[in-house]
Each structure stands twice: as C-alpha cells, then as structure tokens.
Amino acid sequence: MAETLKGLGVSPGRAAGRICRMAAPPELPASAPVADADAELGRALDALRATAAELAERAEKAPDADARAILEAQSFIADDPGLHESVEAGVRSGKDAVHAIDEACAHHRRALLAAGGYIAERAADLDDVRNRAVAAVLGLPVPGVPSPGHPFVLVAEDLSPADTVNLDPDSVLALVTSRGGPTSHTAILARARGLPAVVACREVSEVGEGTWVSVDGLRGEVEVGIGEEAAAEIQRLAEAERRRTSTSRGPGRTSDDHPVKLLLNIGSAADLAPQGVDAEGVGLFRTEFLFLDRREEPGYEEQVAAYAAVFRAAPGGHVVVRTLDAGTDKPLPFLGLAEETNPALGVRGLRVSRVRPEVLDTQLDAIAEAARQSGAEPWVMAPMVTTVGEAADFAGRARARGIARVGAMVEVPAAALRAERLLKELDFLSIGTNDLSQYTFASDRQHGDLADLLDPWQAALLQLIADCAAAGQAVGKPVGVCGEAAADPLLATVLVGLGVTSLSMSAPSVPAVRESLAAHSLAQCRDNARLALGADDPGQARKMILPGW
C-alpha cells in the first residue's frame, strides 16, 4: 500500500528507485582496557590501511578529476605515517584502537584548522577518514554515501559537502533528507546537479532500506511502497521529460511574450565552459573563488585575467559581477578580521570595506581593466548593502573607474524597505533570497529545524521582493532575483508576477524555469503572485497555485 510522505521540494523533477541510506558516523564506545598493546596497534593500523585501500579504490572509479583528487588525498591521509605514529603513541599510552584513532585524528585536525583558509576545509576529509576507520575497527557499516551497485534514492539526515563530493550522478537518482532546509547544502547541490530533492521529510527516517519509492522534487513528496514496475515507468517518463527540456532554447518569455532574462549563477569561467545550456548571460558572478584559497590577497593582474576570462566566455557578453562576499562568516586569512560571536550579523560583504577599503578598490580597478581588455560592459554590484549611504559610496567608487552599471544585492530587509531610495543611487537591484530569508525570518540558513521559516514561498519574503520590483518598475530599472528561489519553476511565475525582470540560477535549473514561464501568461503570473502574497503559509500558497496539490 503506497503512502505519501511530505517534505519540502527543493529541486524539481521526478525519480523512482530503491532507497539506500547513508550510514551515520559511528558513536565512540566507552574506553576499553588493552591487554595486548601490539595486537591493539595492529587492529588500529589495519583499519586505517583498509580505509586507505577502499578510498583509493573509490578514487579509481570517481566520476571526475576533482572528486578523484579529493579521494586520493583522503586515501593518503589514512595511510599517513604521521597519523600512524600518533595512533601508535596513543596505543602505547594505554588507549584502545578506537580511541587512539579518534585522538590522533583530533590532533591532526587541529593542525589543519590552524592552517586556515582552504586547508581548514580538508578537516572534513580527515573527519571522514576517522569515521571510516573507527567503523572498520568496530565492524560497523561504512559511513558515507553507499555504493550498492544499482541506482538508488539517497536518504540521509542531511548531506555535507564532504559527503557529496563523490556522489556518482549515474547511480544517485534523487536526494531525500529528514532534516535540512531550502538553502541547505543538500538543496544547493541537488539543483547544481539537476537531481530531484526533498528535504525536511522527517518520516523518511522510518522507511526501510531498499524500499521502492518515488520522489517528486517540485511538490516535495515521497511516495513509499510503490512497486518496481511503477518505479520503472516513473523513471522512463522522467528521462523523457529531461531529454525534452534539456533541448529547450531561447530567451525567457511568458506565453504572451513578456521577456524575463534567464541568467546563470557562476563561480568562475570554468562554470561556463562545458554545458550546452542556453542562457542570456551571467546574473551572478561570485568572485570569492579567487580569494578563498589564499593567505595573501590575489594581485591586481591575476584578478584582471580571471575577470576578463569570464567576460569573454559569458553568453551574450552580459555579466553581473558581485564584489567579494567574504567577512567573518566566510573568513579569509588575509583580511585579518577579528572573530565575532555572530558572524552573519557582523563584518561581511560590503562591510569589509569599512576596515579594508583597499581590497574593494583593487577589485574595482581590476574589474574596470578587465572590461576594457575584453570589450565587455559588466554590471557590478556589492553584497550586503544595507543603507542608501553605503549604496551611494559604492556607486561613487565604481563609477569613478568607468563602470557604467552599478547595483546592489538586496539581502538585508533594511535595503529592501528602502529600495526606492537605493534606486536613486543605483542602476539595478539583485535580490539574494537566501540571505534575505535568513535576515527577515531571523533564522540561520543552515538550521535544520527552521526549514519552514526559510521556505522562499513565505509571504513576508515575497512582500519584500514585491516592494523592490515595484520600485524598479516605477523608474524603469531592472530588479532581478539571483537566490535559489529563482530556480523553483513554479515560484518563478510568482516572481515574474511580482515584477521581477530577471532570474539567475545554476545552469541545470534553466530549462525547467524557461518551460514554466512559457506555459504561463503574464496575467497568470500576476494571479499567482497575488495568491502567494495572500497566503498565510507556504503550503497554502503552493496549494492554491499548483493544481491537485
């Protein structure tokens, strides 16, 4: 008997298959007395060597070069003579194999964290090695993404970047998590890979391993207990649908030809290279990639080259550049910012310019020079703009360098409330719905228990977007959305109805959004917007707009 579980649909599409659960990290048992230290050391080192061998084997089968590099590095970590020495020292001092491994990993973890920046992120790789080796000693299932040898629907509590780096796109059909929200890593990954995904589906944790399920990433539903034949039929239809939409082309239009620019969110020129996705430009070029892995600020020349590469590769030559969005929430060693107790509310985004103005000035110089070299006319915007004064200052600095189109991200409610005034200083606005949700609903973006508050269908969020769009329409200036909300095909109709002029998203989301707009007239989009604004909760909003919800 099929049963339907409800969650939050965060990446549209359908898929069906057997579920395979990600095993949780092993829990440490109480310390055990060690009778034979040599034998105990043997157990510990055997577990590390077996982990190294298994990771090396997975590296061989990795779907791409990046995943292979990470798995190889992990395999080396498990085999590391320094780690083995620390384990040996632990066992010699009387610890059992599990605790010796745990403490050796903790010791080396601190060293990696101390290195800061990108290296600190490798601490997650070490954690993974630790979990695997501890599980091996205890004879528990291997933690992490399973590889059952057949396609499966991956079920987990939540997914971290380390879990997903080696997700094999040929075997993972869909993602379902019991926790997580619309801006969680799971959601972002799913949209980037074009995988259907449902998050915050609590009851999925009770579904048995290997059960046949279907996943509807638009409605946020998981149907449990369907037969194998029904699953095959759903897979066949979904595949046909993917083939059909992936060939869709052309600019964004409603059915009555109202234009809505469909743009891409990218991190570097590499994101523009391979895919045959048809888009009208880049709506969000995140420049952080140049800065993240650095102890020193990247130089002017290096920045010019990187920006020019993006300007040259962008579809239609249209690029919206966002200046460095870092700060105490995403620390960069060279900024030298003090630690804060509440980084999301601290010195981040444009605010970094209060203490390190030269970083922004160099970046603006480099953007202007890259524009000259490539013949492009990039639009440039600052993240975390909060007041009209900040907007005016940023615009002044950008225009002084010959940058013609200057704008701001709207992520802070204060900016949204003053959109009309901001547009006296600026040429465009781009709404970052993830942060705007976080700040409007006072809910941490990664907080698994507050997913419903971060739902982009929340009317208060839509009201702020509506106010920004109306301010733009009043003076004929573009107001786009570049948050994850833009990638929801149904919500896209609402946003267009509110008066948003462009939608920027990761490439795999473009075809479904294009199709959805083409199936609605502007009048229908406005109806949807009115219904969504009038709803008291996101579920009600979806119900009114999506027939048969």
Place this chain on the structure above:
Amino acid sequence: MPERTVVIASSTGLHARPAKIFVQAAAKQGMPVRIRVGEGKPVPANSMLAVLALGATHGTEVTLDAEGPGADEALDSLADLLARDLDAEETPHG
C-alpha cells in the same frame, strides 16, 4: 645538510592533487625528506597531513632538506616537481 628552496607553482597551492603528487614522490625517495615554510618547523614530506598543514599556497617559498647518499638528486627532482604547475598538467588515470 643539502637543501633546496623553491616557490610553489601550482595555481591551487600545495593541496589536493599537487599535494598528493608531491607526497607520493617524496615517499618514493628511499630517504627521509623534510619540508618547511620559511624558518618554520620542518615536517616529513611523506606525510599528507603535515604537508597540508603547511598551508603553502601558490607563490609560497618552501625549503626541502634531506641527508645521505643521493640526497641532492632526490631534492632536485622534488624541487622540480614543486616548481611546475601540477594543476595544469594532464593527469594519467589514478
């Protein structure tokens, strides 16, 4: 003790693939090779964790040292490796 000082050429610095290639090569030298940043503490070059924890990025100057017969050749080949952009080079599978 023979030493070589070299600037990290790989665009992503000494982590991920470049670190793996370097650590692998160091482990094959048949003698202990150490690596340090500036006047920092030398660490075993065959330890992935120790090499990562150096936090050496593109443009960081590192110093290698080793002792014993063949030390100069070993250091030359490892220094040569670090002076190349290992990210840009084609990877033979595995």
